[in-house]
Amino acid sequence: PNVTRREDYREPDWRVPEIALDFDLDPAATRVRTTLWVERNGTHDRPLRLDGDGLTALNVKVDGAEATGWHMDGPNLVVPLAGSAHTIETEVEIAPERNTQLQGLYASSGMLCTQCEAEGFRRITFFPDRPDVLSRYKVKLTADKTRFPVLLANGDPIAQGDLEGGRHWAEWHDPFLKPSYLFALVAGDLVANRGSFTTMSGRDVQLGIWVRAPDLAKTDHALAALKLSMAWDEKVYGREYDLDVFNIVAVDDFNFGAMENKGLNVFNSRYILADPDTATDYDYDAIAAVVAHEYFHNWSGNRVTCRDWFQLSLKEGFTVFRDQSFSADQGSAAVKRIEDVRGLRASQFPEDSGPLAHPVRPDEYIEISNFYTATIYNKGAEVIRMMATILGPDKFRAATDLYFDRFDGTAATCEDFVQCMEQAGGMDLTQFRRWYSQAGTPRVSATLAQEGGRARLSLRQLVPPTPGQPVKEPMVLPLKLKLFGGFTGRPMCDEQLILLKEDAQELVFENLSETPVLSINRGFSAPIVIETNRTAKDLAFLSAHDDDPFARYEAMQQLMLDTLVTSVTNGSADHQPVIDAVRNTLTDSALDRAFVAEAVLLPSDSFIGDQMALVEPEAIFRAREALRQDLGTALEGEWRAAYEGSLANRFEYSPSAKGARRLKTVSLGYIAASGAADADELAFEQFSRADNMTDRQGGLTTLVNGASPLREEALEEFYKRYQGNGLVLDKWFQAQALSAREDTAEMVERLSAHRDFTLSNPNRARSLIGAFSVNQRAFHHVSGRGYRFVADQLIALDKLNPQTAAKLIPPLGRWKRFDAGRAAKMRSELERIVASPGLSKDMFEQASKSLD
Numbered sequence: 063p064n065v066t067r068r069e070d071y072r073e074p075d076w077r078v079p080e081i082a083l084d085f086d087l088d089p090a091a092t093r094v095r096t097t098l099w100v101e102r103n104g105t106h107d108r109p110l111r112l113d114g115d116g117l118t119a120l121n122v123k124v125d126g127a128e129a130t131g132w133h134m135d136g137p138n139l140v141v142p143l144a145g146s147a148h149t150i151e152t153e154v155e156i157a158p159e160r161n162t163q164l165q166g167l168y169a170s171s172g173m174l175c176t177q178c179e180a181e182g183f184r185r186i187t188f189f190p191d192r193p194d195v196l197s198r199y200k201v202k203l204t205a206d207k208t209r210f211p212v213l214l215a216n217g218d219p220i221a222q223g224d225l226e227g228g229r230h231w232a233e234w235h236d237p238f239l240k241p242s243y244l245f246a247l248v249a250g251d252l253v254a255n256r257g258s259f260t261t262m263s264g265r266d267v268q269l270g271i272w273v274r275a276p277d278l279a280k281t282d283h284a285l286a287a288l289k290l291s292m293a294w295d296e297k298v299y300g301r302e303y304d305l306d307v308f309n310i311v312a313v314d315d316f317n318f319g320a321m322e323n324k325g326l327n328v329f330n331s332r333y334i335l336a337d338p339d340t341a342t343d344y345d346y347d348a349i350a351a352v353v354a355h356e357y358f359h360n361w362s363g364n365r366v367t368c369r370d371w372f373q374l375s376l377k378e379g380f381t382v383f384r385d386q387s388f389s390a391d392q393g394s395a396a397v398k399r400i401e402d403v404r405g406l407r408a409s410q411f412p413e414d415s416g417p418l419a420h421p422v423r424p425d426e427y428i429e430i431s432n433f434y435t436a437t438i439y440n441k442g443a444e445v446i447r448m449m450a451t452i453l454g455p456d457k458f459r460a461a462t463d464l465y466f467d468r469f470d471g472t473a474a475t476c477e478d479f480v481q482c483m484e485q486a487g488g489m490d491l492t493q494f495r496r497w498y499s500q501a502g503t504p505r506v507s508a509t510l511a512q513e514g515g516r517a518r519l520s521l522r523q524l525v526p527p528t529p530g531q532p533v534k535e536p537m538v539l540p541l542k543l544k545l546f547g548g549f550t551g552r553p554m555c556d557e558q559l560i561l562l563k564e565d566a567q568e569l570v571f572e573n574l575s576e577t578p579v580l581s582i583n584r585g586f587s588a589p590i591v592i593e594t595n596r597t598a599k600d601l602a603f604l605s606a607h608d609d610d611p612f613a614r615y616e617a618m619q620q621l622m623l624d625t626l627v628t629s630v631t632n633g634s635a636d637h638q639p640v641i642d643a644v645r646n647t648l649t650d651s652a653l654d655r656a657f658v659a660e661a662v663l664l665p666s667d668s669f670i671g672d673q674m675a676l677v678e679p680e681a682i683f684r685a686r687e688a689l690r691q692d693l694g695t696a697l698e699g700e701w702r703a704a705y706e707g708s709l710a711n712r713f714e715y716s717p718s719a720k721g722a723r724r725l726k727t728v729s730l731g732y733i734a735a736s737g738a739a740d741a742d743e744l745a746f747e748q749f750s751r752a753d754n755m756t757d758r759q760g761g762l763t764t765l766v767n768g769a770s771p772l773r774e775e776a777l778e779e780f781y782k783r784y785q786g787n788g789l790v791l792d793k794w795f796q797a798q799a800l801s802a803r804e805d806t807a808e809m810v811e812r813l814s815a816h817r818d819f820t821l822s823n824p825n826r827a828r829s830l831i832g833a834f835s836v837n838q839r840a841f842h843h844v845s846g847r848g849y850r851f852v853a854d855q856l857i858a859l860d861k862l863n864p865q866t867a868a869k870l871i872p873p874l875g876r877w878k879r880f881d882a883g884r885a886a887k888m889r890s891e892l893e894r895i896v897a898s899p900g901l902s903k904d905m906f907e908q909a910s911k912s913l914d
């Protein structure tokens with residue numbers, strides 16, 4: 063397969079300032095008539111090349127006359143042109159109902175919708191399908207009025223009318239220049255939850271959340287989140303919405319979370335639909351975050367888009383940073399930061415240390431869809447966050463204003479963004495740019511040594527080699543730090559921001575009156591791994607006294623991790639320091655319940671494995687269970703008190719009620735781990751009496767990890783209650799795939815034959831296959847059955863939906879971290895995948911790179 067390289071970027075040969083699309087919609091055969099107004103870009107004699115994917119040109123006209131000189135070059139249409147400006151008309155026929163890839167125009171639960179990012183527009187019509195070709199779109203949609211009473215596209219509605227034979231039409235114009243990946247249409251039998259928003263300059267915007275009629279009652283939360291997002295972007299970034307309408311449509315079959323098409327966002331229904339009976343607090347938060355993310359793209363992505371796909375993090379990293387800041391402002395900023403860092407460590411750190419590691423601005427790809435990664439999104443967001451930290455809030459805002467003003471209506475680069483930061487920040491970010499070009503998570507060692515009243519902090523950084531990048535230059539690492547008196551617990555200095563730029567740097571602190579304890583990388587100011595010479599006592603001290611909540615959480619995590627790693631390595635460890643520290647946090651009534659729930663949770667099996675040169679899944683599982691059991695037993699009274707103290711009367715979605723529910727289920731987990739005789743009944747009672755999905759799921763997952771007969775009863779009851787609800791059934795599959803039981807691999811295999819399991823719905827495929835493959839103990843079952851099962855499923859899924867299949871490859875690619883027996887089995891499954899007949903380029907790229 064072809065490799066696309068960043069260094070090969072060239073401006074487009076032809077611009078397309080205007081396009082008119084005429085769709086005659088039908089699930090079996092949709093006609094697409096396209097008119098392009100094209101202009102030669104510069105002086106050259108190259109023909110017009112229009113990308114296509116699976117299209118047959120039924121008709122090609124140039125300047126109104128039937129054209130003869132055109133030809134196909136593989137999937138693409140090539141039209142020789144003599145002058146500098148022409149109109150080109152093409153006609154194709156496509157079959158949305160046969161589109162299982164969910165790219166281009168496809169059918170989902172009776173509606174027709176599109177997904178064009180990154181290269182799906184070429185599956186709809188011939189076009190220079192690249193993000194630096196910006197056009198003004200006019201779209202006409204015609205369809206059967208009974209099946210598709212609602213016809214939506216980007217921009218503002220212009221006109222509509224009825225036709226003979228039960229058909230009708232609608233026309234939409236989008237006045238803003240946009241690339242083809244932001245094109246969208248939706249046709250379906252839909253209803254809207256409508257709202258309105260008055261922008262800061264006083265314009266009224268009509269809002270609509272479109273769903274199928276039975277789901278209408280589940281759209282209030284998404285609509286409220288949209289209004290909050292619109293107000294937040296005005297207040298925090300000075301960015302106002304620009305069209306008269308903003309529509310969101312929920313669809314059941316979707317490869318990703320959502321899509322920011324101009325004025326017509328299309329969402330995976332799991333990020334829209336919520337009511338207390340079917341959505342967890344996690345779902346509610348995710349809905350608000352994704353609604354905000356897609357809305358924020360209107361500026362960071364749509365008004366200013368990307369020049370080429372290597373610049374993807376320009377819009378994605380920045381927009382994730384924006385949605386993280388938005389969510390932090392809605393509730394507890396500390397808990398949000400903990401959740402984001404946990405997510406980064408669970409998905410991006412492993413990517414950065416494995417065979418698929420790539421820079422935030424990659425240098426090459428085979429299939430761009432494989433680069434919608436945690437590195438582009440989440441590490442990209444950390445890179446923006448570091449620039450915001452270095453510049454400070456006022457200069458950062460001045461820099462983003464400059465960026466939006468300077469590049470509005472254009473396709474920009476990461477370099478353009480950094481230059482705005484430099485100009486408004488009045489600083490040189492030459493070395494900082496390495497965050498865009500070097501892959502790998504930097505490792506920093508921080509050693510504090512005391513000599514009388516003076517302490518010396520020695521810092522060293524190392525950026526590990528990654529595929530294609532054996533040698534690295536030092537990065538700029540913004541580290542927030544502070545010292546605390548180990549005796550009095552008092553801060554010994556104000557928080558400092560230091561920039562670690564060299565391989566090694568030293569800092570000296572004078573006039574110290576007591577032994578200092580180091581608090582470093584506070585707020586996770588740099589996305590790095592940090593090793594310190596802090597003792598268990600220091601960590602326990604910080605977990606109780608640090609005045610930065612993140613650092614407090616981090617100290618507890620490090621204490622737990624050190625204990626667990628010792629236990630895996632030596633067969634046992636002293637659990638007492640962890641027990642004491644957890645007791646301290648759990649009984650500190652001044653702390654927010656949501657924070658407590660995060661702080662007392664043990665690191666996951668996978669994260670423990672990530673700390674070890676050789677991952678031993680069973681030993682890790684045993685060590686973690688032993689610590690869980692000891693914590694459960696030693697603190698049983700405290701867990702019960704926390705459990706009872708968190709029993710809310712009625713469901714309410716508020717930060718404090720969410721915190722209480724979270725702590726309740728965490729406490730339930732520890733009570734179960736203690737082996738208490740009534741634990742199963744307690745879990746079942748929580749499960750069956752719950753008035754909300756968070757509590758119900760908490761009870762269910764606790765039972766699913768165990769062996770009580772109530773386990774089956776709860777699973778059956780849950781299944782019967784939610785049989786018709788796909789999103790909730792996903793939770794049923796996922797809970798079982800994530801079970802800590804010994805026989806999970808076997809059960810998951812059985813579930814793959816369940817009548818409700820299907821690979822054709824991405825959410826369902828991810829709920830079983832995706833969840834199972836991150837269940838370290840089950841997936842890495844020594845027999846290799848987990849690897850075989852996942853490979854079989856992915857080979858089958860690739861035939862339907864290569865994008866979704868390829869995204870599920872990474873867990874198999876971590877073979878280097880495991881013993882020779884497991885590594886050989888993982889490799890042989892990857893080899894089997896690579897050798898599968900008709901393999902997609904998506905899967906080929908992921909699986910073949912994973913073998914290196």
Ligand code: HT7
Pocket residue numbers: 177179180317318319320321322355356359378431434865
């Ligand atoms: N910008 C959107 C990306 C996206 C996507 C990418 C590949 C395949 C399908 C997709 N659906 C949406 C989502 C976002 O970051 O907002």
Ligand code: ZN
Pocket residue numbers: 355359377378381
């Ligand atoms: Zn995005």
